[in-house]
Amino acid sequence: MTIRIKVPATTANIGPGFDSLGVAVNLYLTLDIIKPANTWYVHHDYGDTIPHNEQNFIVKTALKICASLPPHEIKVTSDIPLARGLGSSSSALLAGIALANVLGQLNLTSQHILEKATQLEGHPDNVAPALLGGAVAAYYDNSTVYHASFDIDHSLRFVTFIPHYEMLTETARAALPASLSFQNSVQASAIANTLVAALTHHDLNTAGRLMELDQFHEVYRQSMVPHLQEIRQVAHQLAIHGTFLSGAGPTTITVTTADKVAPLIQAINQLNLSGDIHVLQIDPLGLQITGE
Numbered sequence: 186m187t188i189r190i191k192v193p194a195t196t197a198n199i200g201p202g203f204d205s206l207g208v209a210v211n212l213y214l215t216l217d218i219i220k221p222a223n224t225w226y227v228h229h230d231y232g233d234t235i236p237h238n239e240q241n242f243i244v245k246t247a248l249k250i251c252a253s254l255p256p257h258e259i260k261v262t263s264d265i266p267l268a269r270g271l272g273s274s275s276s277a278l279l280a281g282i283a284l285a286n287v288l289g290q291l292n293l294t295s296q297h298i299l300e301k302a303t304q305l306e307g308h309p310d311n312v313a314p315a316l317l318g319g320a321v322a323a324y325y326d327n328s329t330v331y332h333a334s335f336d337i338d339h340s341l342r343f344v345t346f347i348p349h350y351e352m353l354t355e356t357a358r359a360a361l362p363a364s365l366s367f368q369n370s371v372q373a374s375a376i377a378n379t380l381v382a383a384l385t386h387h388d389l390n391t392a393g394r395l396m397e398l399d400q401f402h403e404v405y406r407q408s409m410v411p412h413l414q415e416i417r418q419v420a421h422q423l424a425i426h427g428t429f430l431s432g433a434g435p436t437t438i439t440v441t442t443a444d445k446v447a448p449l450i451q452a453i454n455q456l457n458l459s460g461d462i463h464v465l466q467i468d469p470l471g472l473q474i475t476g477e
């Protein structure tokens with residue numbers, strides 16, 4: 186039986202929770218371990234820019250975890266778009282670490298995998314929900330990842346606008362300031378803390394408004410994502426609050442209830458933006474391995 190590793194996409198930040206909040210959503214990267222081989226070979230249909238050999242990001246990650254892994258033929262399929270703010274690199278990183286764990290029989294614990302992935306990614310807000318599923322808050326002090334899952338209404342819909350252009354997280358992080366004033370930091374963290382409490386109480390009215398009050402990152406990235414403001418405005422005309430930049434962008438997500446999805450999609454379509462709309466839901470499971 187083929188061993189299959191399946192990792193969900195994630196939306197990090199949820200507005201004000203920069204580098205600490207994230208939710209797993211139902212787009213997936215799937216890695217099948219096909220058979221041992223003389224050299225590494227990765228079947229995929231990403232195109233020419235992604236290597237098929239041991240230079241592939243997933244294989245390189247696996248070899249960072251265990252340099253002596255025996256080469257294998259593997260197949261990667263994914264509906265997570267690259268460099269759009271839906272955590273493709275975190276899903277690939279976790280797939281690589283899980284591949285090493287399986288092939289090297291390393292018996293890494295979930296906490297060890299999370300810490301390794303966070304160390305490689307630099308921040309825990311994508312890798313924690315991608316590993317654990319659902320909504321997760323996390324803090325990394327450069328050695329330990331402190332994390333806690335929190336309850337969120339699983340019937341919510343995430344109306345996701347994915348532009349037809351890529352934006353590397355590295356580029357979007359370069360736009361951020363080196364420091365924030367004490368007063369701004371107090372405000373920005375109060376907004377994030379209150380958002381988590383509102384989400385756990387399923388108070389979408391309060392949560393949606395707080396999602397739009399981020400002071401850590403969106404203002405500095407705004408010029409690279411002008412559609413964020415446009416989508417927010419049309420959502421407000423429908424009395425929907427809860428539009429934010431997904432991760433580092435350029436994707437935007439509007440969190441709403443199922444009954445409001447159709448009018449919102451119609452309103453976004455009328456903006457004639459270049460991109461695709463997907464209606465996503467929360468993935469409750471996180472990384473799954475089958476066939477072991």
Ligand SMILES: Nc1ncnc2c1ncn2[C@@H]1O[C@H](COP(=O)(O)OP(=O)(O)O)[C@@H](O)[C@H]1O
Nearest residue numbers: 242267268269270271272273274275277353354
């Ligand atoms: N499945 C994959 N296979 C190989 N490389 C990948 C894969 N997924 C992501 N990557 C690498 O990660 C980059 C995107 O990472 P990043 O800029 O952090 O954006 P994202 O928001 O999608 O995580 C891609 O350009 C590619 O180099």
Ligand SMILES: N[C@@H](CCOP(=O)(O)O)C(=O)O
Nearest residue numbers: 197204270271272354432433
């Ligand atoms: N907190 C990070 C999240 C990056 O997420 P990604 O999906 O864009 O990789 C940031 O905002 O830089």
